[in-house]
Amino acid sequence: MRTLVIGIGGMTNAGKSTLSSSLHLQIPNSCIMAQDDFFKEDSMIAVDSNGFKQYDVLDALHMDRIMSEIELWQKNPGSFLLSHGLRTQCSSTSEDSENVFVLIVEGFLIFNYKPLNELIDKRYFLEIPYDICKERRGSRIYTPPDPPGYFDGHVWPMYLKHRQEMEYTVSDIDFLNGLESKEDLLDYVYADVTQEIQRLIRDD
Numbered sequence: 729m730r731t732l733v734i735g736i737g738g739m740t741n742a743g744k745s746t747l748s749s750s751l752h753l754q755i756p757n758s759c760i761m762a763q764d765d766f767f768k769e770d771s772m773i774a775v776d777s778n779g780f781k782q783y784d785v786l787d788a789l790h791m792d793r794i795m796s797e798i799e800l801w802q803k804n805p806g807s808f809l810l811s812h813g814l815r816t817q818c819s820s821t822s823e824d825s826e827n828v829f830v831l832i833v834e835g836f837l838i839f840n841y842k843p844l845n846e847l848i849d850k851r852y853f854l855e856i857p858y859d860i861c862k863e864r865r866g867s868r869i870y871t872p873p874d875p876p877g878y879f880d881g882h883v884w885p886m887y888l889k890h891r892q893e894m895e896y897t898v899s900d901i902d903f904l905n906g907l908e909s910k911e912d913l914l915d916y917v918y919a920d921v922t923q924e925i926q927r928l929i930r931d932d
């Protein structure tokens with residue numbers, strides 16, 4: 729039994745969830761862990777001097793919990809899938825070594841958290857231009873919703889800060905143009921991941 733951890737990072741609304749869901753549907757024995765599911769509750773989020781809730785920082789996330797979840801998956805990916813209502817599609821006719829379990833970790837700050845980044849075997853980062861990002865963000869409603877001026881006052885400056893930090897500290901990132909069609913992005917990443925799965929099976 730082999731495991732592969734894929735990281736789908738990127739700026740807000742760049743298409744991470746969309747790409748991750750499609751990949752999950754195409755890759756047998758895969759599951760998604762979404763960083764967004766690990767936000768702390770609103771009352772625990774710090775507020776800056778302008779009154780903006782500091783959601784776009786690692787401190788706003790239960791990173792310890794996401795690490796525990798990944799640990800559970802690593803210990804026994806088959807039972808992790810079953811306990812999350814996902815069917816395993818292990819080939820009963822092939823050697824156990826031919827079954828590769830794939831974890832898709834997706835989120836806007838996955839490569840900036842060292843312990844998580846270190847677990848990731850293949851890194852992708854979706855990026856889109858500022859104006860498209862602002863436009864897409866404007867049509868999405870979070871809980872709580874963005875207050876006026878939030879994108880330029882908090883989201884974008886934090887993105888620039890974390891992006892710079894990531895480029896200093898992380899290598900091996902495949903930057904993807906989020907303006908490409910959903911189908912083209914999926915085809916590209918799926919082919920790349922499939923190649924990696926084949927390599928794991930060959931090297932076993």
Ligand SMILES: Nc1ncnc2c1ncn2[C@@H]1O[C@H](COP(=O)(O)OP(=O)(O)O)[C@@H](O)[C@H]1O
Pocket residue numbers: 738739740741742743744745746747864906907908909910911913
């Ligand atoms: N390749 C794409 N081309 C055009 N629109 C996209 C693409 N990928 C995602 N979208 C749209 O952008 C919005 C944000 O996508 P989503 O996957 O939720 O982003 P993220 O998870 O990065 O925040 C959604 O309305 C989605 O349909």
Ligand SMILES: O=C(O)c1ccc[n+]([C@@H]2O[C@H](COP(=O)([O-])O)[C@@H](O)[C@H]2O)c1
Pocket residue numbers: 739740741744764767783784835836870871872883
């Ligand atoms: O999910 C939540 O609880 C939540 C509450 C408030 C804000 N968010 C926003 O979620 C964004 C990250 O998710 P995403 O899917 O846009 O990459 C980040 O920019 C936050 O500002 C998310």
